Amino acid sequence: MNKSDFIKTILVLINKDDDSQLSLITDNLEDYFFNVEVIKVFTTKEAFKILNSTEVDLIIYSVNENNIEYLIKNELTKIPLLLVSTNTFFEEIENKVFKLPPFDFLTKPIKEKLLVSKINNYFKIYDSVKLKTKIIDENIIYSEIDLNGIIKYVSQPLVNISGFTKNELITQEYFENVLDISIDEQKKIWESIQNSKTWMGILKKRKKNDEHYIAKTTITPLYENGILLGYYSHEQDVTSEISDKARMQEILDAQYSLIIILDNKVIIESNKTLFYHFGYKNIDDFKSKHKCICDLFIQENESSIMPKMGDKYWVDYVMQNNNLTNKAYLRDKNENIRIYDVHYRGKISNNQYIIVFTDITQLEEKSEILSKQSRLAAMGEMISMIAHQWRQPLTAISGLTTKQNLKKRMNQETAEDWQEFVNKHKDLVNYMSKTIDDFRYFFKEQQLQSLTIENIINKTYKLTTPLFEKHNVEYKINYKSDGLKDVSILTASSKLDQVFINLYKNALDEFISNKKQNPKIWVNCEIKDEKIVFEICDNAGGIPEDILSKIFDPYFSTKSDNGTGLGLYMSKTIIEEHLKGSLEAINKNAGACFTLKLPII
Known part of the structure; x- marks a missing residue:
């Protein structure tokens, strides 16, 4: 039978011969405990019969030499016992009863208040135990x-x-x-x-x-x-x-990109790409050899991500420059260098981050080919400019030589004439040599260096001046604040020159193609959001809106057989990947405007 937890059941086993006092006292228990039910029995057999059919909270057992063996033989488990007997008997049975469930002794003659106190203590203890057991059993x-x-x-x-x-x-x-x-x-x-x-x-x-x-x-x-x-x-x-995690791992493992999860900047998970490409059995194998994936980073060039980027840890640097191309170079298990574009892709928790390494090795190889093609195309443009710049001094040299030769034939050559002839030749040759130096510098690979805004603009203008003069192009520079000319940026001069010259040459081609009258090119310079902003504009008619979004695609050209389609593509690549800036184009004031933004030192 089941009973309410509110009611406590006390089973009292009374010795018929000498427990009239116990019987009388237990009759009064309900006066002390309003929620107590007392069941009296007079034999051990009756007691066990009750225990088989009723939930009992406490047993008051009048123990003597006649029932102690039966009690021990039928060991009562998990029910507290209060044994009642004489002091002398307890001394006799002490070695027998210590194996029984938790119990206490009460010696005769019985004191009613002491009995009540012991019962009350039991209820307090076992209410707590029973509640704990109930919580466990249900939850x-x-x-x-x-x-x-x-x-x-x-x-x-x-x-x-x-x-x-x-x-x-x-x-x-x-x-x-x-x-x-x-x-x-x-x-x-x-x-x-x-x-x-x-x-x-x-x-x-x-x-x-x-x-x-x-x-x-x-x-x-x-x-x-x-x-x-x-x-x-x-x-x-x-x-x-676990099932969700396993499914997520399957999704991650299906990705070609290398995906890692960091906890407080320590790698805790990765997809199989890390193990497959770099020769590790699993994440534990990797962690036994490395504290950080950045241990695999190698310094390939000045733009390589390294464990420390200035005063920033590499993860912090990536998170703060997530809109840029962040290249990491890692050597794989076959000793090949793999190039990754590294980006932060969100948080799992406050301290756990997802970092994605996208393999761009093949793209970089193709980009290198495109870059070489672009450089060759630019070289062709430069040779055309050299030819134009040399035409005038070569004509002058030819005229001076003819004139000097005629004087010599007519015996009119003097020492002064000869010295003047030599000096003019020297000046013209120096001019031609300096032109070669300028263009050779343009094609030379360089490390990043500090250059002023004025130096950048004047250098590229000087290289293209002959073409501007030939086609009567008006060129103007607008510095929008005082002292802007002297502001410096960290850049690769030859690469930046290539971008400016390409933009100038594209405008010039449009002037010629459209037979533009009063052609103009102007450059606006200003500082905005901690970046130097160059706005290179023309009045050549602008870019058709239907192709404006395609002009930076490789091999896209509107010049039919005369264009490679690489100039603007490489210009954007140089600015955004090599110089950590941005290059965009819009139509403005009856022409095209290219906005170039670069970080200030």
Whole structure:
């Protein structure tokens, strides 16, 4: 039968011969405890019959030489005992009763208030224990096993998740019949808990329907009064979490990009790309050899991401420059250098970040080919400019030579004439030599250097002046603030020159193609949002709106057979990838305007 937790049941076993006092006192218990039900019995046999049909909270047992053996033989478990007898008898049976469940003694003659006090203490203790047991049995996946690994107790949530009944689980061997793990794994857990250590981990467990669930499990030694009685296990069902994580890992592993998850800047997860390309078995193998993926970074050029970027850690640098191309060079297991574009892709939690390494090795190789093609195209333009700039001095040299030769034939050559002839030749040759130096400097690979705005603009203007003069192009520079000429930026001069000259040459081609009258090119300079902004504009009619979004694509050209389609593509690549800036185009004031932004030193 079931009873309300509110009612306490006390079973009183009375000795017929000498316990009239106990019988009288227990009759009065209901005056002290309004929620107590007292059941009196007069034989041990009657007591066990009651115990088989009724939930009992406390047993008051009048013990003597006639019933003590029966009591010990039919050991009462998990029910508190209050033994009543004489002092002399307790001294005789002390060695026998210490093995019984938690108990207390009450000697005769019985004091009513002392009995009530002891009962009250029991109720307080066992109310707490019973509440704890109820919470466990209703809410926690819990079990207890003995020293041999046999299950002795299971909670209702364990029954619910496994599909087994309590009777089907109790007396089963925990490790062999409940856990679905290898014998070696069983031994490791068993050795750990036998050494009085708590074991924690993820376990695969059997269900009755031959399916499984995944449990985050803690197995702890169970002590009572310093004696090891067995072990208890409490679990958290993480089947859904593990399944979701496994599905997420499958998605990550399907990606060609290298994806890592950092926790406080320490790598905790990765997809298989890291292991496949760089020769590691798994994330633990990687972590045993490296503290950081940045250990694999190599310094290929000045734009390579390294563990420290100035005063910033590489992750912080990437997060702050996420809109730029952040190149990392890593050597793979075959000693090949792989190039990655590194970007921050969000947070999982406050301290966990997702970083994606996109392999751009092949793109960089193609870009290098395009760059060489673009340089060759630019070289053709430069040779055309050299030819134009040399035409005038060569004509002058030819005229001076003819004139000097005629004087010599007519015997009119003087020493002064000859010296003047030599000096003019020298000036013209120096001019031509300086032109070669200017253009040779244009094609020379350079490290980043500090240049003023005025130096950048004047240098590219000087290289293109002959073409501007030939086609009567009006050129103007607008500095929008005082002192702007002297502001410096860190740049690769030859690369930046290539961009400016390409933009100037495109405008010039449009002037010629459209037979533009009063052609103009102007450059506006200003500082905005901590960047130097160049706006290079013309009045050549602008770019058709239907192709404006395509002009930076490789091999896209509107010049039919005369264009390579690489100039603007390489210009954007140089500005955005090499110089960490931006290049955009719009139509404005009956022409095209290219806005170039570069970081200030």
